[in-house]
Amino acid sequence: MVILIVDDNKQFIEAFKFLLQENFADRVEEIFEASNGAECLDILKRDAIDIVFMDLEMPVMNGIETTRKIIDLYRNIKVVAVSFHSELEDVKKMLEAGARNYIIKEELSPEAIERSFSKL
Amino acid sequence: MNSIVKLFESQESFRLLFDLSYDPILIFKNFQFIDCNPATLTLLGYSSKDEFQEELETILSPEYQPDGERSLDKAKKMMKNAYERGYHRFEWMHLNKEGESLYLDVTLTKIPFHNKNFLFAIWRDISKQKEYENNLTKSEELYSLLFDQAADGILVGVGKGEIIDANKSICDLTGYNKHELIGNNINGLFTKNELKDNPLRYDLIKVGNTIIKERNIVCKDGRLIPVEMNTKILEDGRMQALFRDLSARKAAEKALVESEEKYRNVFNYAPLGILHYDQYGVITDCNQNLVNIIGSSKEQLVGLHMIEDLNNNELIKKVEQSLKEGKAVFEDWYTSVTGEKTTFVKGVFKCIYDENHHFISGIGLIEDITKRKKAELAMIESEQKYRLLFENASDAIMLMNEDVFIDCNEKTLELFGCSKKEIIGQTPYKFSPEKQPDGKKSKEKAREKIKEAIQDKPKIFEWVHQKADGKNFYTEVSLNIFDLHKKKTVQAIVRDISERKEFEQRIYETIIETEERERQRLASDIHDEIGPLLSSLKVYIESLNPKGEEAKQIYIKTKLQELIKETVDNVREVSNAISPYILNKYGLEAAIKSFIQKTENVISIRFKSNVKDKRFPLKTEIVYFRIIKELLNNTLKHARAKNIDVNLQYSNGELQLCYKDDGIGLDKKHLSSAKAQGMGLFNIINRVNSIQGDYKFYENFNGFKFTLMAKAEKEEDKKS
Numbered sequence: 001m002v003i004l005i006v007d008d009n010k011q012f013i014e015a016f017k018f019l020l021q022e023n024f025a026d027r028v029e030e031i032f033e034a035s036n037g038a039e040c041l042d043i044l045k046r047d048a049i050d051i052v053f054m055d056l057e058m059p060v061m062n063g064i065e066t067t068r069k070i071i072d073l074y075r076n077i078k079v080v081a082v083s084f085h086s087e088l089e090d091v092k093k094m095l096e097a098g099a100r101n102y103i104i105k106e107e108l109s110p111e112a113i114e115r116s117f118s119k120l
Numbered sequence: 121m122n123s124i125v126k127l128f129e130s131q132e133s134f135r136l137l138f139d140l141s142y143d144p145i146l147i148f149k150n151f152q153f154i155d156c157n158p159a160t161l162t163l164l165g166y167s168s169k170d171e172f173q174e175e176l177e178t179i180l181s182p183e184y185q186p187d188g189e190r191s192l193d194k195a196k197k198m199m200k201n202a203y204e205r206g207y208h209r210f211e212w213m214h215l216n217k218e219g220e221s222l223y224l225d226v227t228l229t230k231i232p233f234h235n236k237n238f239l240f241a242i243w244r245d246i247s248k249q250k251e252y253e254n255n256l257t258k259s260e261e262l263y264s265l266l267f268d269q270a271a272d273g274i275l276v277g278v279g280k281g282e283i284i285d286a287n288k289s290i291c292d293l294t295g296y297n298k299h300e301l302i303g304n305n306i307n308g309l310f311t312k313n314e315l316k317d318n319p320l321r322y323d324l325i326k327v328g329n330t331i332i333k334e335r336n337i338v339c340k341d342g343r344l345i346p347v348e349m350n351t352k353i354l355e356d357g358r359m360q361a362l363f364r365d366l367s368a369r370k371a372a373e374k375a376l377v378e379s380e381e382k383y384r385n386v387f388n389y390a391p392l393g394i395l396h397y398d399q400y401g402v403i404t405d406c407n408q409n410l411v412n413i414i415g416s417s418k419e420q421l422v423g424l425h426m427i428e429d430l431n432n433n434e435l436i437k438k439v440e441q442s443l444k445e446g447k448a449v450f451e452d453w454y455t456s457v458t459g460e461k462t463t464f465v466k467g468v469f470k471c472i473y474d475e476n477h478h479f480i481s482g483i484g485l486i487e488d489i490t491k492r493k494k495a496e497l498a499m500i501e502s503e504q505k506y507r508l509l510f511e512n513a514s515d516a517i518m519l520m521n522e523d524v525f526i527d528c529n530e531k532t533l534e535l536f537g538c539s540k541k542e543i544i545g546q547t548p549y550k551f552s553p554e555k556q557p558d559g560k561k562s563k564e565k566a567r568e569k570i571k572e573a574i575q576d577k578p579k580i581f582e583w584v585h586q587k588a589d590g591k592n593f594y595t596e597v598s599l600n601i602f603d604l605h606k607k608k609t610v611q612a613i614v615r616d617i618s619e620r621k622e623f624e625q626r627i628y629e630t631i632i633e634t635e636e637r638e639r640q641r642l643a644s645d646i647h648d649e650i651g652p653l654l655s656s657l658k659v660y661i662e663s664l665n666p667k668g669e670e671a672k673q674i675y676i677k678t679k680l681q682e683l684i685k686e687t688v689d690n691v692r693e694v695s696n697a698i699s700p701y702i703l704n705k706y707g708l709e710a711a712i713k714s715f716i717q718k719t720e721n722v723i724s725i726r727f728k729s730n731v732k733d734k735r736f737p738l739k740t741e742i743v744y745f746r747i748i749k750e751l752l753n754n755t756l757k758h759a760r761a762k763n764i765d766v767n768l769q770y771s772n773g774e775l776q777l778c779y780k781d782d783g784i785g786l787d788k789k790h791l792s793s794a795k796a797q798g799m800g801l802f803n804i805i806n807r808v809n810s811i812q813g814d815y816k817f818y819e820n821f822n823g824f825k826f827t828l829m830a831k832a833e834k835e836e837d838k839k840s
Contacts, residue, residue, distance in 0.1 A: 007652070011683055015656030018679070022663055057648060084651055105655040109662060 002048060004032040006040040006066065007055040007082065016053065016082075016108065023110035027117075037061025041069060049077055051117075054099065056083045056090050064093050071098030080116045082108075141242075148239040151199055163245055165217035181214055182221065202228035202239055211246065223250035273347075273363035276354075281306035281320060284358065293347070293365055295340035306361065309337045311344075325353050334366065346370045393486035399479045401427040401439045413488045415461030424457075431457055435467070442469035442482060451489075464493040516614040521607060523547045523570050535616055538588040548612070553586050570610055573599035585614065594621040627809070630802040642694060649690040657683045700745060707733050708741045712748055712766065722756060729768040736775060736832040743807045744768070744777060744828070750804055751779045751826060759783025759824055775832035782823040 003020065005013050013033045020028050032047060034040040036058045043049065052070060056063040067079045081094040081102040091102045101116040138145055144160030146153065156169065164180075166172040181191035191213075202208035207229050214222045225244040230237055267274060273290030277283050286301040294301070294309065307315060314336060321331055330352040336344040346366040353359050387394050393410030397403050403424045411418050424430075426439045432454055441448035450467040466487045472480045510517055516532035518525055525543050533540060536551055543551075548570075552562035562584075573579045579599040584592050598613040660676045660683065695701065703711035709731045716725045735741070748766060755761050761783030769776045801817075804826075808815045813830030 009648070009652035009656075011656045011686060012652035014679070015659040015683075018663065018676075019659050057644075084647065084655075105652065106658070108655055108659050 001028050001050045002030045002032070003028055004034060004040060004043055004047075004049045004052045005082075006034045006037065006052060006058070006063070008035050008058045009055075010035070012055075012105070019108065019110060019113065024113065024117075037063065037066030037069075040066050041073075044070065044074060044077065049074075052077060052079045053082050053103070054079050054094070056081065056094065064090065064097050067094055067097040067099050144243040144245075146241040146243070148199065148241060149236060151196065151239075154238070160243065163216070163222065163243065164214065175217070181212070185213055198226070199228060199239060202230055203237060206230045212243075214243075221247070223247045270362075272350075273365075275301065275306060275361045275363070277306055277359045277361065278357070280322060281359075290363055293339075293345065293363060294337060300340075310335065311338055320351070322359075325351055325359055328353060337363065391487075393484075393488070395421070395484040395486065397426065397439070397482040397484065399443060399482070401425060401443060401482075404481070410486055413463060413465065413486055414456045415463075416456055429457060431455075438467070439469055439482075439484075442471055442484075446471050446473075463488050464490040513613075516616075518543070518548075518612045518614065519604070520548070520570070520610040520612060522610070523549075523567055526609070532614070535614065536585070536587055542588070551585050551587075553584055553592050556584055569597075569599060573610060574601055574608055582617070583614075593618045627802055627806050631806055634803050634806075642697060645690075645694045645697065650687055650694070653683050653687045653690065657687070700742075703741060703745050707731070707735050708744055709733070709768070711741075711745050712768070715745075715749060715752070716766075719752065719756065723764060724762065725752075725764045725766065727766045727768075731768055731770050731775075734770060740775065740811055740830060740832045743811050743813075743830075744775065747804050747807055747828065748777070748779065755781045755783060755824065759785075761823065770832065773831060773833055774829055777826075777828040779826045779828075780821075780823060785821060785824050786817060786819075 005016050007013050007016070017031050017033070020031060032043050032049065034043055038060045040052065040054070041061075044052075052067075054063045054067055058066075063081065063083075067081070070077055070079055079094075079099040081091050081099045082105060083091050083094075083102060084105050091099075094102065101119045103112050103116055138155075138157050141157055141159055144157060144163050146156040146160055148154060153173070156172065161167070161169065161172055164172065166175070181195065183191060185191055185194050195212075198208055198210055198212075207227070209225070209227045212224045212226045214224055216222055223246045225246045227242045227244075229240045229242075231240050232238075267285070268288045270287055270289055273293045274285075274287040275283050275290055276285035283301050283304055283306055286296075286298050290301065291297055306320065310320075318333060318335060321329075324331060330350065332348065332350045335347055335349050337347050337349075339345060348364040348366055350362040350364070351359060387407050390407070390409065393407065393413040395403050395406040395410050403421055403426065406418060406421045408418075410421065414421065427436055430436050430439075432452075434452060435450050435454060438448040438450040448469045450465070450469070452464070453462060454465045455462040466489050468485045469482060470485075471482045474480055510529050513529055513531055516535045517529045518532055519527040525546055525548070528540065528543050532543065536543065547563075547566070549563040549566045552566065554562060556562055556565055569579055569581060579597075581597055583595050583597045585595050586592050594617050596615045596617045598615075600611045600613075602609055602611060657680060660679050663676055664673065666673070692701070700711050702714045709729045710733070712727060712729070716727055719725065736744075752764065755764055759781050761781035763782050765778070765780040767776075767778040769778075805815065808828060808830070811830045813828055815826065815828045818825035818827075
């Protein structure tokens with residue numbers, strides 16, 4: 001699987017990458033990263049991505065708008081919303097926009113990732 | 121023969137005696153008339169004895185004598201008396217031929233002759249004596265009447281002033297009765313001092329002098345009464361003293377003196393100029409005040425012929441009118457002929473006449489009313505000025521009696537959009553919505569405010585009014601009370617504060633929005649910055665495994681340390697954003713320097729300050745810091761500037777900030793535009809207002825310029 005993590009917090013992306021590499025090295029071929037929706041769309045144009053872990057609140061283009069565009073452009077790419085618990089209302093909007101699953105940032109763990117993979 | 125001759129001679133002698141006697145002689149025998157002599161007939165008016173005898177029986181005497189006794193009875197009684205006693209003398213009234221009364225002194229003498237008793241009656245006419253006696257009696261009665269009825273008090277005395285008679289008036293005057301006065305000495309009516317100073321001059325009186333002197337007599341009750349005493353000696357040697365009561369005259373004299381004194385005082389000291397003039401209009405006298413008013417001298421004024429010498433035709437006319445009709449009034453500017461002084465005078469010219477309407481004097485009362493006139497003119501001018509102010513005031517001004525409009529100015533009509541007719545007679549709540557913003561009924565609240573203003577002091581309050589078209593608008597009303605024509609009048613100054621209210625409302629909304637935005641920003645900072653860091657920390661911590669690969673564990677630890685540091689930094693930043701740490705600890709200058717340092721690589725900032733480490737009230741420091749930060753942000757975001765000047769100066773308890781940049785600047789319309797709101801200018805204004813500071817955004821400045829000045833008492837000064 002080729003994964004793209006979209007988040008405006010570099011530290012969080014690194015932690016996320018560390019977790020994937022540590023626990024899902026067998027299934028993850030490559031991990032890309034983007035700090036906002038626009039960068040995300042640029043990468044999608046260039047590379048074949050299977051799963052996008054999408055943050056909600058970002059500068060330039062937020063998660064909801066980016067997800068809507070991804071679903072429009074790339075029907076096969078799966079989007080997983082990554083959010084804080086306080087943003088659950090927005091997660092609904094993400095799901096409406098086309099996200100397949102969601103992960104609560106506070107609960108980020110191999111199990112949470114596994115659960116999201118399994119629903120794809 | 122001899123005896124016969126002697127008898128004859130004797131008879132002849134008797135006859136002669138009888139016939140020639142001047143007194144009437146009558147002879148009676150046994151009460152019967154025998155004979156009478158010619159003197160009898162002459163007295164009674166008869167021509168002959170026969171004529172007399174015919175009448176004798178009937179008319180010789182009146183029926184009654186003056187004592188009331190019947191003549192016949194009395195005559196018999198008188199004759200009988202004479203027969204018995206031989207002689208009787210009495211008075212008798214007879215009647216003469218004409219029936220006129222005759223008073224007679226009758227002497228009856230009994231004469232025995234030839235054994236018969238004859239009565240020999242000799243009459244003496246005493247009519248004249250009787251008449252004199254009657255007259256004397258009448259005269260005495262008249263004298264007595266005059267004596268008693270005299271208006272003057274009269275005392276009659278003898279010797280050294282011994283009183284022998286006193287009339288009613290002297291009794292009334294002195295309070296003594298007649299018996300108390302008679303027998304006493306006249307000295308008792310005077311005080312010792314009076315007698316000592318003005319002794320009674322009997323010596324002069326007794327030689328025929330009449331002495332008239334004013335004295336005081338002592339009444340029975342001790343009062344002293346002023347009298348004029350007129351003393352003289354009477355023909356019979358008695359002295360008569362007349363006393364005329366002078367009390368009334370003295371009182372009148374005193375009153376006259378007082379009246380004259382009063383008039384003299386009025387004349388001399390009255391605030392009026394007073395002049396007297398004769399029937400030709402020539403001034404005969406004047407007081408000092410007239411001299412002052414006219415600005416001339418008394419010498420020049422007295423003798424001035426007003427009709428010929430004055431040059432003011434109107435005044436001449438008035439003087440002439442007063443001489444003709446008795447009174448005239450002049451009121452106008454007057455320039456004195458003699459003094460060349462111009463004054464506004466009111467003159468009343470009046471003529472005084474005696475009871476026969478003969479001219480006595482003309483009196484002119486001249487009042488200098490220049491000041492009053494000037495005050496009147498000033499008042500008129502002031503009224504005109506007030507009217508001008510009233511009509512041209514930029515605020516609506518309305519006058520009320522209680523809660524009814526009696527007048528209003530032009531601005532009122534403009535503000536309420538109606539005519540004067542629609543306002544006068546109406547009440548303020550007719551031009552208000554039913555209720556005010558606090559929910560109270562406009563009618564009740566308006567009456568309450570007016571009542572408070574009447575009782576207390578001027579009131580200023582906000583009020584929602586309603587225009588004629590029904591549109592509500594905010595006003596500030598100032599109520600003042602003053603007396604107009606002795607009535608309490610309410611003056612309401614109504615200022616349209618819609619714009620101010622709108623501005624305030626926008627500031628209020630901005631405050632809420634700003635606070636909300638700030639909260640959101642802080643929440644977002646915590647959420648976006650610290651949240652992911654903590655989530656990442658969690659990921660690494662969960663990945664820690666003491667049994668795991670060492671290099672990985674070291675990597676995880678390094679990551680954990682990095683994350684913790686970044687989290688701490690983030691917390692500090694957020695905390696600083698909430699309450700700047702440096703500002704709190706080191707003060708305004710340090711905080712600004714610290715903030716500027718972070719932006720120095722972006723733009724050139726020159727910061728000047730004399731504040732150093734001086735501290736100000738926390739609120740003032742925060743306001744200045746936030747405003748500078750806001751202005752810096754604005755310059756960075758919008759101004760396209762290259763240089764910024766920040767100057768912070770403290771002097772005389774005031775903190776002055778001058779902020780300038782050389783960017784694109786700001787025009788006035790930005791202040792109220794949405795852009796300004798976005799730029800945080802409302803925020804700045806609101807912060808300035810919170811410390812009652814003065815601020816200015818400079819227009820037409822080459823770039824942007826803002827100044828702020830506020831009282832900023834230093835903390836240490838406050839303590840000291």
